Amino acid sequence: MLSTVKKRIMLLFGAKFYVSSGSIIFLDTRRKPFGKVKIRKQFHLFSLSLHPPSSLGYQLLKLQRWYIIGFVSFSDMDRISGLSDELLVKILLLVPTKVAVSTSILSKRWECLWMWLPKLKYDFRGCPEPEGKRLLLFLDRNLPLHRAPVIESFRLELYGSYLTPENVKMWVVIALSHCLRELDILYESYPPSKPIVLPSNLFTCKSLSVLKLDGDIILDVPRMVSLPSLKTLQLQSVTYSKDETLQRLLYNCPVLEDLMLHLRDYGDTMQKYFKLVDDNDKSHYCLIEHMPNLIEAHLDVSLTHIKSLIGSITSVKRLTICSRFDEGFVFNRLEHLKVCICNDHSSNQLFRLLKSSSILQELNLFSMEDHEPQGMDDWNEPSTVPECLLSSLQTLSWSTYTGEPQERDIVVYILKHALHLKTARIKSYESAVPKFDMLKEFVCIHVKMDRISELSDEVLVKILLFVPTKVAVSTSILSKRWECLSMWLPKLEYGHRDCSEPESKRLQCFLDRNLPLHRAPVIESFRLQLISSRFKPENINLWVAIAASHCLRELEILYESDPDKPIILLSSLFTCKSLTVLKLDGDIILDVPRMVSLPSLKTLRLHKVIYSKDETLQRLLSSCPILEDVVVGLRENDTMGKLIVAVPSLQSLSFYIPWSNDIDGFVINTPALKYFKLMDRNYRSYNCLIEHMPNLIEAHLDVELDDMKSIIGSITSVKRLTICCSQVITINSFHFM
Numbered sequence: 001m002l003s004t005v006k007k008r009i010m011l012l013f014g015a016k017f018y019v020s021s022g023s024i025i026f027l028d029t030r031r032k033p034f035g036k037v038k039i040r041k042q043f044h045l046f047s048l049s050l051h052p053p054s055s056l057g058y059q060l061l062k063l064q065r066w067y068i069i070g071f072v073s074f075s076d077m078d079r080i081s082g083l084s085d086e087l088l089v090k091i092l093l094l095v096p097t098k099v100a101v102s103t104s105i106l107s108k109r110w111e112c113l114w115m116w117l118p119k120l121k122y123d124f125r126g127c128p129e130p131e132g133k134r135l136l137l138f139l140d141r142n143l144p145l146h147r148a149p150v151i152e153s154f155r156l157e158l159y160g161s162y163l164t165p166e167n168v169k170m171w172v173v174i175a176l177s178h179c180l181r182e183l184d185i186l187y188e189s190y191p192p193s194k195p196i197v198l199p200s201n202l203f204t205c206k207s208l209s210v211l212k213l214d215g216d217i218i219l220d221v222p223r224m225v226s227l228p229s230l231k232t233l234q235l236q237s238v239t240y241s242k243d244e245t246l247q248r249l250l251y252n253c254p255v256l257e258d259l260m261l262h263l264r265d266y267g268d269t270m271q272k273y274f275k276l277v278d279d280n281d282k283s284h285y286c287l288i289e290h291m292p293n294l295i296e297a298h299l300d301v302s303l304t305h306i307k308s309l310i311g312s313i314t315s316v317k318r319l320t321i322c323s324r325f326d327e328g329f330v331f332n333r334l335e336h337l338k339v340c341i342c343n344d345h346s347s348n349q350l351f352r353l354l355k356s357s358s359i360l361q362e363l364n365l366f367s368m369e370d371h372e373p374q375g376m377d378d379w380n381e382p383s384t385v386p387e388c389l390l391s392s393l394q395t396l397s398w399s400t401y402t403g404e405p406q407e408r409d410i411v412v413y414i415l416k417h418a419l420h421l422k423t424a425r426i427k428s429y430e431s432a433v434p435k436f437d438m439l440k441e442f443v444c445i446h447v448k449m450d451r452i453s454e455l456s457d458e459v460l461v462k463i464l465l466f467v468p469t470k471v472a473v474s475t476s477i478l479s480k481r482w483e484c485l486s487m488w489l490p491k492l493e494y495g496h497r498d499c500s501e502p503e504s505k506r507l508q509c510f511l512d513r514n515l516p517l518h519r520a521p522v523i524e525s526f527r528l529q530l531i532s533s534r535f536k537p538e539n540i541n542l543w544v545a546i547a548a549s550h551c552l553r554e555l556e557i558l559y560e561s562d563p564d565k566p567i568i569l570l571s572s573l574f575t576c577k578s579l580t581v582l583k584l585d586g587d588i589i590l591d592v593p594r595m596v597s598l599p600s601l602k603t604l605r606l607h608k609v610i611y612s613k614d615e616t617l618q619r620l621l622s623s624c625p626i627l628e629d630v631v632v633g634l635r636e637n638d639t640m641g642k643l644i645v646a647v648p649s650l651q652s653l654s655f656y657i658p659w660s661n662d663i664d665g666f667v668i669n670t671p672a673l674k675y676f677k678l679m680d681r682n683y684r685s686y687n688c689l690i691e692h693m694p695n696l697i698e699a700h701l702d703v704e705l706d707d708m709k710s711i712i713g714s715i716t717s718v719k720r721l722t723i724c725c726s727q728v729i730t731i732n733s734f735h736f737m
Helices: 002-013 055-065 064-073 085-092 096-105 129-145 167-175 201-205 243-252 306-313 346-356 386-393 404-415 435-449 459-462 468-477 501-517 537-548 571-575 618-623 709-714
Strands: 017-018 023-027 033-040 045-050 119-122 151-157 182-188 210-215 217-219 232-236 258-262 273-278 287-290 294-299 317-320 336-340 362-366 395-398 425-426 493-494 525-531 554-560 581-586 588-590 603-607 628-635 639-647 654-656 660-671 674-681 686-691 697-703 720-725
Touching: 002 201, 033 654, 096 119, 129 167, 151 167, 151 674, 167 201, 210 217, 306 588, 336 346, 346 386, 386 404, 395 404, 468 493, 501 537, 501 571, 525 537, 537 554, 554 697, 581 588, 588 618, 603 618, 618 639, 654 660, 686 709
Parallel strands: 119 151, 151 182, 182 210, 210 232, 232 258, 258 287, 273 294, 294 317, 317 336, 336 362, 362 395, 395 425, 493 525, 525 554, 554 581, 581 603, 603 628, 628 654, 639 660, 654 674, 660 686, 674 697, 697 720
Antiparallel strands: 017 023, 023 033, 033 045
């Protein structure tokens, strides 16, 4: 019995001792006695006596008073062993896991008690390598046998080259299978190239309420994430597999209350980009260490106290923010700022941010996706102008402008004080703020200080090209500086399909009076949409002639009026050397003179126009030496002779023949053609001759012809074919290369 007691005591204490007169004497490191165990009553019980309280032994047992458990009994008389398992497990929770496991050698009563522990902590740090390897083998062998139905906490402090990520991953999986509530892992891999990738089922653990990860751990969050009980999350120096990893994790923690992030200082992409979306409006703790190398940050949080969060990103260069912002921070590197204005405190927050950003170059006011813009609240003009307005701001963008007085005041203030502003983009719904009203309002702001007016005419004309011609012309009433600028516009577009009779009358008067005064040496495009009997053919011809005299490059006319009042375009149009695009649609008579020369025309589109003679179209096409794109749509209930298209340069040809058009046939000779489209709804039989198109790439056929041999035979070199025809085609007769 004495040898058994000696063995158990040695295992518990790891101390040196000797036996004398039925007692076991313990020696300290200086080989001096510090305690004695006396065996009594046939060795069933033993007592412990110590040297004075100042001795090393007393200090040891004072600090580790739980060792007394091992001295109480080794027999059926053991009173502690008579307690229930539940109570004994609670007693074992008062000691470290390693010591609790050691009690398994005391007796069979204690052998498996530790396996019911709901809290486990294993520390590899500071362990000699042999001891660490024994602990690793112990966990591999015994953790799968753990019996506790719920593991309240599982803590691992890991260090050592003998540890493998596979071991750690297996231990975590086992702990998760016991309804794990708290997981705490500190892992320092050796060598550093052995990080842990945690198992994916960790991120679907419904019982997990606390997750703390620190060190060489790769956080690879799967698409399916659900942590409905997680309230505390602490991530220190972990590695994020993707930019959206952290956002995905936080988004799927609906009851998260406590968040702490500490990003790595080396080799981590999160060091340069940080995004945090936290929709939890409950007050919770948040600690994020400073990120000195941060370049871009995106914050969308509902927290009210976020000083540590804002303080950690002050070195950022690009910031997107939807959050409260207090004074006291300095963004000395911030150049690009995007502010979501969905909050009722947006205006004051905006100017606090401007005051904190001395070198800001770009300001963008917008609403994030799924955020409802509330508009700016009332604000008081700052007593001092933010430094960035005076020295660095170059671009202002506002994509949700509503025209409310407080918003207008903010725009006025920025335009007034931003001395280096180059670009201002203000967008609004047309129903909320008509474009002209907004333009007039903002330009009137500058009538007093008129910095826009100091720009060159060339720049101002380019600005006017961004708005419809009607709006650009309206700026002439703003000031004398703007009075004639619209006359230099190279692109003109007048009329629209819903133009009322009074509006049509005013437009005709305006064009009659002002178009002859137009000053642009080149009119790049002249577009007319005239849907009214108010417009007279002679007026339209006059406008076209004026445009053609300005080296016109693109002419587009849509004219729908009384059938008895079609336009006959002037013959001078067909000798315009600068014209590259001609698009005509509607009640327009195409009367091509004998002398035709359109040396620059590349695109011709004729839709439902009237051809004065059968040879009109052929004459026009043959006089366009570099023509590349032709679209012809014939009128219904019209009669036309044979349609001939012979253009060597043509690359794209589209024909539409309605069911009621009486055509004698057509001949097509276009060897360079790459795209061919024929839609023929005419059920009448007529001759069709199409020469082979060796360069054809794509063809679209939708025809009612009885004889398809000529058409099919001409397109056998095609690469892409779309076909619909009413007649059966014998494919064997053709070979598509």
